[in-house]
Amino acid sequence: MRRNRVGWLLLSPTLIILFLVGIVPFIYVLYVGFFEWNLFSSDRAMNFVGVNNYRRLVFDERFLDALWVTIRFTFFAVISQLVIGFFLAQSLLKNFPGKVLFRIVHTLPLMIAPISIGAIWRLLTIPGFGPIPFLLQNWFNIDYNIGRNADQAFLTIILMDIWHWTPFVTLTLLAGLSALPAEPREAAMVDGANSWQIFRYVTLPLMRPIILTVLFIRIMDALRTVDEINMLSNGGGPGTATRTLGIHIFRVVFPQTDYGYGSAMSLLTLYFTIVICWLLFVSLTQLRGSRGNDGGER
Amino acid sequence: MRRTRQIIDYALTYGLWIVVAAITLLPVWWMIVVSARSRVELFNAPDLIIRSFYVQNYTDVINNRTFQGYMINSIIISTANAVLVTVLALMATYALSRYKLVGSDNIFFTTLTQRMAPPAAFLLPLFLLFTQLFAVGEGRSRWDLYDSHLGLILLYCVFNLPFAIWLLKGIIDAIPPELDEAAFVDGANTFHVITRIILPLAAPGLAVTLILSWIFAWNEYLFAATLTAFEARTITTGLAEFVTVTGTNWGAMAAVSTLTLIPSVIVVIFAQRYIIAGLTFGAVKD
Numbered sequence: 123m124r125r126n127r128v129g130w131l132l133l134s135p136t137l138i139i140l141f142l143v144g145i146v147p148f149i150y151v152l153y154v155g156f157f158e159w160n161l162f163s164s165d166r167a168m169n170f171v172g173v174n175n176y177r178r179l180v181f182d183e184r185f186l187d188a189l190w191v192t193i194r195f196t197f198f199a200v201i202s203q204l205v206i207g208f209f210l211a212q213s214l215l216k217n218f219p220g221k222v223l224f225r226i227v228h229t230l231p232l233m234i235a236p237i238s239i240g241a242i243w244r245l246l247t248i249p250g251f252g253p254i255p256f257l258l259q260n261w262f263n264i265d266y267n268i269g270r271n272a273d274q275a276f277l278t279i280i281l282m283d284i285w286h287w288t289p290f291v292t293l294t295l296l297a298g299l300s301a302l303p304a305e306p307r308e309a310a311m312v313d314g315a316n317s318w319q320i321f322r323y324v325t326l327p328l329m330r331p332i333i334l335t336v337l338f339i340r341i342m343d344a345l346r347t348v349d350e351i352n353m354l355s356n357g358g359g360p361g362t363a364t365r366t367l368g369i370h371i372f373r374v375v376f377p378q379t380d381y382g383y384g385s386a387m388s389l390l391t392l393y394f395t396i397v398i399c400w401l402l403f404v405s406l407t408q409l410r411g412s413r414g415n416d417g418g419e420r
Numbered sequence: 421m422r423r424t425r426q427i428i429d430y431a432l433t434y435g436l437w438i439v440v441a442a443i444t445l446l447p448v449w450w451m452i453v454v455s456a457r458s459r460v461e462l463f464n465a466p467d468l469i470i471r472s473f474y475v476q477n478y479t480d481v482i483n484n485r486t487f488q489g490y491m492i493n494s495i496i497i498s499t500a501n502a503v504l505v506t507v508l509a510l511m512a513t514y515a516l517s518r519y520k521l522v523g524s525d526n527i528f529f530t531t532l533t534q535r536m537a538p539p540a541a542f543l544l545p546l547f548l549l550f551t552q553l554f555a556v557g558e559g560r561s562r563w564d565l566y567d568s569h570l571g572l573i574l575l576y577c578v579f580n581l582p583f584a585i586w587l588l589k590g591i592i593d594a595i596p597p598e599l600d601e602a603a604f605v606d607g608a609n610t611f612h613v614i615t616r617i618i619l620p621l622a623a624p625g626l627a628v629t630l631i632l633s634w635i636f637a638w639n640e641y642l643f644a645a646t647l648t649a650f651e652a653r654t655i656t657t658g659l660a661e662f663v664t665v666t667g668t669n670w671g672a673m674a675a676v677s678t679l680t681l682i683p684s685v686i687v688v689i690f691a692q693r694y695i696i697a698g699l700t701f702g703a704v705k706d
Binding site for chain 2: 126128129130131132133135136137139140142143144146147148150151154210213216218220224225226227228229230231232233234235236237238241242243244245246248250251252253256257285289290293294297335339345346348349352353356367368369371372375376381384385388389391392395396
């Protein structure tokens, strides 16, 4: 009994910080979301408006637009990363001289500040002296300008995310692949399966839990991407082509000091993320449970 | 026949990885090239070779008072946050690992949900908290968390503590509890057990926690940009400030970006093996 008190004592600083800076804002935003409160309005007081803020949100085209951009961005970026990452992880399974060096280089983007990644890609794509528009113009005669062309800008933020996060997928899947038991693959080989069949019917099912883990983490992170896109496209331009939910809150809602409405939007964003994550988590744990043990992981 | 296939296989793997390495490194290299160009040379055709190094981009930035402040702020905030996170996570994980606390599984899981939350959703409430709720005094003697080092240090704990606890849990669980029991029998108290037994045995894991928390805090931009004004601005916000409506000094911006990159490169070289464990919350070990 006495020792449990020591346990709580050791845990308390962590709980206090998480409560004050993690939970309290959440409760506060829930509360403010029911009020109309704008520091720029003539009446700076908080007026209770019930669910009006939420009603406004459902018809807010800019919000829905940002939501749609976020979903499209997440979908295309994560799918591409998964495919490329799996391919690269497979190639890292065999040993070859210099593998360690290639791995170190591959890991680099993961640790670069997202804002720096935005800066790096901005320097690559600037009309005038960036190499990408220069080469596309000179070699293929393509007019590439992410300040004007919405489709090109959207494609560029996806490419940037692929550049940034594929290493994470590669290395995580590699950890899973190298932990797989060799017997099922050998047995399939003895039975005369070709490499595609081994991949499709042996490796992929065994890798399922770890693929879901990777998807879970990647989707979670892609949904909240702000820094690099904000830096690359200068706040989600051209127009709203690359304005994700995070950028919308950061660049449009936050400066307007429309606190009540912004709180409602923040909460809905949070809710939306939690629902997606929860759905993923349920499918993840159910798969694990039905397998009896966590197959792909060490 | 088999040998030829093996050679082709090798060649393909090498070809693939040389391309991957080039795609990874060339954009970074281009940034360094731009940081070495003067305003006049900027619009020359893209080039991989640095013909003359325009050092002024760097010296201007390093000698700039404002920028020095940003740099020092970043170092103070990252270091304080990393130390705080590591110490608190060690205590918390020890408690979660050794004591049967009511609801400890829930605590463990709740920490994970902190990571799911999109930071943008917390911008507004945290801004309000920092300026309105956690504020003492009025007028000139008013004190609040807004634009203070402490505010950011505590805030980054919310993002770093969960990952630190998840990472350390496996490591501390692996230390046999018999060791603590033996020490307790010899009359040691909990503080001694943690500092003399757990600390040395978990040292590599703690070092990784320290390094990764440091770099995550160093890299953070969104909150630093919205919750600070002048006093506690960090280097990442400084980088974003370079892009202005009136025109950007691209060379200087590239120089700042290159300076920001240095810690990342060091971490990648020395802690490469642990990055995946850190990013997957210890769920995947490499």
